[in-house]
Amino acid sequence: QQQVKQSPQSLIVQKGGISIINCAYENTAFDYFPWYQQFPGKGPALLIAIRPDVSEKKEGRFTISFNKSAKQFSLHIMDSQPGDSATYFCAAPALRGQLTFGSGTQLTVLP
Amino acid sequence: KAGVTQTPRYLIKTRGQQVTLSCSPISGHRSVSWYQQTPGQGLQFLFEYFSETQRNKGNFPGRFSGRQFSNSRSEMNVSTLELGDSALYLCASSLGGLDQPQHFGDGTRLSIL
Numbered sequence: 001q002q003q004v005k006q007s008p009q010s011l012i013v014q015k016g017g018i019s020i021i022n023c024a025y026e027n028t029a030f031d032y033f034p035w036y037q038q039f040p041g042k043g044p045a046l047l048i049a050i051r052p053d054v055s056e057k058k059e060g061r062f063t064i065s066f067n068k069s070a071k072q073f074s075l076h077i078m079d080s081q082p083g084d085s086a087t088y089f090c091a092a093p094a095l096r097g098q099l100t101f102g103s104g105t106q107l108t109v110l111p
Numbered sequence: 112k113a114g115v116t117q118t119p120r121y122l123i124k125t126r127g128q129q130v131t132l133s134c135s136p137i138s139g140h141r142s143v144s145w146y147q148q149t150p151g152q153g154l155q156f157l158f159e160y161f162s163e164t165q166r167n168k169g170n171f172p173g174r175f176s177g178r179q180f181s182n183s184r185s186e187m188n189v190s191t192l193e194l195g196d197s198a199l200y201l202c203a204s205s206l207g208g209l210d211q212p213q214h215f216g217d218g219t220r221l222s223i224l
Contacts, residue, residue: 029209030209030210032209032210034212034213036215041217042217043115043117043201043203043215043216043217043218044154044201044215045215046212046213046214046215049212051210089154093209093210094156095159095166095167095209096142096159096161096166096167096207096208096209097142097143097144097159097160097161097166097167097205097207097213098144098156098159098167098169099144099154099156099213100156101153101154102153103153104153104154
């Protein structure tokens with residue numbers, strides 16, 4: 001059964017700092033790796049995703065890096081802001097319509 | 112474009128009862144996936160429907176079932192509720208391919224007394 005291991009479980013950074021969350025997968029049905037951001041009382045919202053044709057994707061302050069040989073991918077949040085405080089989930093597709101999620105990282109950005 | 116809508120937002124039930132949750136996907140999306148989210152187990156896949164057919168099913172007991180209608184709206188049913196079924200139930204819609212993004216609703220918070 002596919003597993004996605006996410007670390008760290010929680011992360012505290014100062015405003016303006018860099019937040020880094022890492023994920024490792026065992027198998028995937030397809031090299032497509034989305035990251036989701038979830039605020040309390042809300043469903044996960046798609047933040048950014050990477051496809052196999054690139055090893056890095058950047059959208060604003062958010063960057064995904066992908067290392068296929070190591071089966072790892074990571075999320076970098078540059079210039080972290082208090083509004084970024086949320087729970088972040090990485091995911092990998094197991095089958096069509098089925099994502100396997102990491103266990104989540106609770107990020108707190110201190111003002 | 113309207114997002115994924117789940118109703119109701121909150122439900123309180125007692126053990127042994129059954130419950131039906133509803134999900135309206137984004138217009139044009141034919142795939143609806145259901146997930147259970149709990150603090151201990153995280154996000155776990157329940158099942159996925161595409162064009163009214165269940166394509167995939169997670170490792171949950173038969174008490175959890177679902178269906179999809181011709182307009183892509185989906186319902187999930189849980190029978191003989193147990194205390195451990197207390198969770199946030201999320202649905203997500205997508206175009207259905209492996210690399211198609213899934214968009215989530217805000218979930219139904221189910222509490223079992």
